[in-house]
Amino acid sequence: MASSAVTPTTSFLVDKKDVGFSALCTQHSFPCSAQVSKKMVSKKIVSVMAPQQSERKPSMTGAVKTGMTMTEKILARASERAQLIPGDNVWVNVDILMTHDVCGPGSIGIFKKEFGKNAKVWDREKIVIIPDHYIFTTDERANRNVDILRDFCTEQNIKYFYDIKDLGNFKIFESDKLTLQANPDYKGVCHVALAQEGHCRPGEVLLGTDSHTCTAGAFGQFATGIGNTDAGFVLGTGKLLLKVPPTLRFVMDGEMPDYLLAKDLILQIIGEISVAGATYKAMEFVGSTVESLTDKTYVPYEPVYSDGQARYLSEYRFDISKLEPLVAKPHSPDNRALARECKDVKIDRVYIGSCTGGKTEDFMAAAKVFLASGKKVKVPTFLVPATQKVWMDIYSLPVPGSGGKTCSQIFEEAGCDTPASPSCGACLGGPRDTYARMNEPQASCAVSNVCVSTTNRNFPGRMGHKEGQIYLASPYTAAASALTGFVTDPREFLHCDATIMDVCLCYENDERREGKKVAIKMGRQTWVEKNDEKLK
Amino acid sequence: MAAAAAFSTPSTFNLSSATQNPNFPSLPALSSSFKLAPSIANSPIHPFKSLKLNRSTRFVSAAASSPSAATSSASAATTFHGLCYVVGDNIDTDQIIPAEYLTLVPSNPDEYEKLGSYALIGLPASYQTRFVEPGETKTKYSIVIGGDNFGCGSSREHAPVALGAAGVAAVVAESYARIFFRNSVATGEVYPLESEGRLCEECTTGDVVTIELRESDCKLINHTSGKEYKLKPIGDAGPVIEAGGIFAYARKAGMIPSRDA
Numbered sequence: 053m054a055s056s057a058v059t060p061t062t063s064f065l066v067d068k069k070d071v072g073f074s075a076l077c078t079q080h081s082f083p084c085s086a087q088v089s090k091k092m093v094s095k096k097i098v099s100v101m102a103p104q105q106s107e108r109k110p111s112m113t114g115a116v117k118t119g120m121t122m123t124e125k126i127l128a129r130a131s132e133r134a135q136l137i138p139g140d141n142v143w144v145n146v147d148i149l150m151t152h153d154v155c156g157p158g159s160i161g162i163f164k165k166e167f168g169k170n171a172k173v174w175d176r177e178k179i180v181i182i183p184d185h186y187i188f189t190t191d192e193r194a195n196r197n198v199d200i201l202r203d204f205c206t207e208q209n210i211k212y213f214y215d216i217k218d219l220g221n222f223k224i225f226e227s228d229k230l231t232l233q234a235n236p237d238y239k240g241v242c243h244v245a246l247a248q249e250g251h252c253r254p255g256e257v258l259l260g261t262d263s264h265t266c267t268a269g270a271f272g273q274f275a276t277g278i279g280n281t282d283a284g285f286v287l288g289t290g291k292l293l294l295k296v297p298p299t300l301r302f303v304m305d306g307e308m309p310d311y312l313l314a315k316d317l318i319l320q321i322i323g324e325i326s327v328a329g330a331t332y333k334a335m336e337f338v339g340s341t342v343e344s345l346t347d348k349t350y351v352p353y354e355p356v357y358s359d360g361q362a363r364y365l366s367e368y369r370f371d372i373s374k375l376e377p378l379v380a381k382p383h384s385p386d387n388r389a390l391a392r393e394c395k396d397v398k399i400d401r402v403y404i405g406s407c408t409g410g411k412t413e414d415f416m417a418a419a420k421v422f423l424a425s426g427k428k429v430k431v432p433t434f435l436v437p438a439t440q441k442v443w444m445d446i447y448s449l450p451v452p453g454s455g456g457k458t459c460s461q462i463f464e465e466a467g468c469d470t471p472a473s474p475s476c477g478a479c480l481g482g483p484r485d486t487y488a489r490m491n492e493p494q495a496s497c498a499v500s501n502v503c504v505s506t507t508n509r510n511f512p513g514r515m516g517h518k519e520g521q522i523y524l525a526s527p528y529t530a531a532a533s534a535l536t537g538f539v540t541d542p543r544e545f546l547h548c549d550a551t552i553m554d555v556c557l558c559y560e561n562d563e564r565r566e567g568k569k570v571a572i573k574m575g576r577q578t579w580v581e582k583n584d585e586k587l588k
Numbered sequence: 589m590a591a592a593a594a595f596s597t598p599s600t601f602n603l604s605s606a607t608q609n610p611n612f613p614s615l616p617a618l619s620s621s622f623k624l625a626p627s628i629a630n631s632p633i634h635p636f637k638s639l640k641l642n643r644s645t646r647f648v649s650a651a652a653s654s655p656s657a658a659t660s661s662a663s664a665a666t667t668f669h670g671l672c673y674v675v676g677d678n679i680d681t682d683q684i685i686p687a688e689y690l691t692l693v694p695s696n697p698d699e700y701e702k703l704g705s706y707a708l709i710g711l712p713a714s715y716q717t718r719f720v721e722p723g724e725t726k727t728k729y730s731i732v733i734g735g736d737n738f739g740c741g742s743s744r745e746h747a748p749v750a751l752g753a754a755g756v757a758a759v760v761a762e763s764y765a766r767i768f769f770r771n772s773v774a775t776g777e778v779y780p781l782e783s784e785g786r787l788c789e790e791c792t793t794g795d796v797v798t799i800e801l802r803e804s805d806c807k808l809i810n811h812t813s814g815k816e817y818k819l820k821p822i823g824d825a826g827p828v829i830e831a832g833g834i835f836a837y838a839r840k841a842g843m844i845p846s847r848d849a
Binding site: 185511 | 678680682683686687688690691692693694695696710711712713736737740741742743744745746763764765766767770771774775833834835847
């Protein structure tokens with residue numbers, strides 16, 4: 053679900069995943085209004101209305117009027133009520149329904165079957181359809197599914213359809229100036245595209261046929277994933293029955309060390325509460341650390357805040373200043389470990405991409421590590437921007453401290469693969485010919501199918517190969533790991549306080565050695581053993 | 589986290605909105621009219637359900653030694669009978685139906701059947717018994733028994749659909765991920781039942797089991813081990829699944845008009 057983040061931040065944005073946030077109910081009773089005329093019904097289903105409910109009086113519930121969490125406020129507005137409490141089942145008006153090429157065709161199939169061949173969607177301007185999962189593939193059924201979306205959008209005159217027409221040529225270079233002409237409408241990964249295109253508005257309800265829809269919670273939207281059948285229902289009615297979830301509150305205080313990214317925070321949290329820890333719950337992220345992340349966004353909307361007296365199911369507190377770079381080991385996002393504890397894990401590839409870890413900030417972070425090291429990657433390093441805009445940023449924005457180099461130049465110098473066409477890519481495996489999919493072990497490496505990835509899940513088979521081992525990590529950690537061929541703490545390459553680490557690895561003439569303490573030379577940083585007292 | 593558990597339990601739904609609405613048929617009335625599972629086969633939405641149910645009835649004879657699998661109390665209970673397939677905790681939807689098969693659109697009947705042939709194909713090699721034999725579209729296991737957080741991960745409705753299409757009638761797990769639970773009910777594909785204990789450690793793949801769902805008493809009987817286990821009631825989700833999903837249920841209950849209206 054979404055909820056949350058009091059403070060919208062793009063970098064936090066994509067990291068709230070896999071915790072299964074959310075709301076939703078399973079009360080499958082669909083009250084309807086009796087006074088709907090048959091004439092209307094045959095055209096478009098309008099018969100779903102919230103039944104009149106007697107207001108819950110404090111005397112009935114035993115609760116005095118209390119403050120509401122942000123989630124409760126949003127759902128109260130969407131269900132046209134003054135007050136809600138967790139557990140209430142309410143019909144909510146949906147502000148945005150998002151679907152994509154994997155679940156869109158099925159949702160459309162259910163819509164047509166249930167509402168009729170000639171039925172019209174409830175609101176052509178509130179539906180956002182984003183092909184993004186299986187795009188750059190020769191898989192015929194995958195291509196057909198994009199065609200199904202296109203036909204539906206044409207038929208229904210859907211306003212926001214981010215079409216991909218030319219699969220082979222998503223970009224065009226013209227006289228040193230980058231333009232994107234073949235697919236002017238294509239965006240890329242839905243969760244980033246939704247935010248980028250202004251569909252994530254605080255206070256609204258966003259439902260999507262994707263479990264990572266809760267990403268939009270970063271913008272103070274109530275956002276959650278639903279299945280095809282529910283989506284088919286929303287397509288016809290604009291409403292859905294949801295159960296108001298209780299909220300977990302995560303208070304993150306302390307200055308965020310410069311070797312951490314939002315991904316480390318969420319891995320810490322998932323490790324704490326487990327992958328099932330927020331089932332049927334909202335998550336709210338607050339505290340001075342979260343506030344410090346807000347500088348990175350420019351959301352022109354008034355955020356929604358929880359009331360001071362809002363009630364939470366539980367509260368977790370973290371001192372972020374003490375956190376170290378983390379990974380989630382195979383095969384679960386809650387299998388948390390310190391990156392430095394996994395330093396002996398040899399890897400055969402690195403993947404930087406997806407809604408979670410394929411944003412502009414993520415590539416900037418990776419570039420920073422490559423820049424700091426001045427070295428080349430030791431394993432194939434795949435870069436898949438989330439959206440066209442991110443792809444443009446990689447090729448155009450200067451990386452701070454690089455003397456004007458772009459990410460793409462730094463990646464090329466480091467020996468990474470050329471940034472690929474924006475899509476969900478290998479994050480979820482996909483068709484066999486998906487770029488960077490874990491099919492076979494990389495030839496360059498004796499180990500088979502061990503990937504450090506900035507994506508969102510590492511369940512068995514997630515990136516293709518069933519026996520593939522996926523270590524989820526921040527872009528810093530992913531880039532550092534690419535440079536060594538092992539799971540690597542990014543502090544080995546980034547400037548940090550030398551006293552933080554008791555034991556550290558060091559690199560000299562590309563030799564990997566254990567050091568006792570580290571020292572830092574400014575500029576290009578090199579770790580050396582403290583006992584040597586020498587700086588390169 | 590006791591309070592938390594209560595919220596993740598699907599059987600705690602407040603039904604006041606439904607029962608207070610005079611236009612709304614009362615749910616208890618519906619559930620008492622519910623018969624044996626084979627009536628699901630009449631659902632127009634699920635052309636393949638009948639196959640599944642034939643399969644589960646076939647096992648009734650296979651387990652003749654069982655104590656009254658479908659006898660005296662059968663008319664008041666929903667009963668499933670068959671072989672069980674046992675999995676562990678956090679079985680995510682990538683293991684139930686890997687992403688490479690998501691190009692199959694569940695609302696197309698032939699693709700629906702194909703999805704069934706790939707059900708649980710994403711389980712790692714440590715699962716030595718195949719859930720669906722190569723070349724088959726149906727499983728011989730009509731009941732899946734899992735641990736905690738069954739169906740977590742992706743929101744793909746293909747997951748309960750693949751299980752249902754393969755011939756699974758019910759999943760019994762300690763708990764479910766939200767979207768999987770909801771998708772199971774919304775599609776009417778499988779009964780997502782919650783166990784009170786850790787049945788994935790009590791049962792073994794291939795055990796012959798019977799599930800009996802009554803309003804007051806839900807249980808799983810393992811005929812192979814001779815043990816009985818209490819299940820949590822499925823509550824008001826039961827009639828929805830029995831009808832074949834939310835649309836079928838809503839039509840049956842008069843909440844939305846029938847398609848030919």
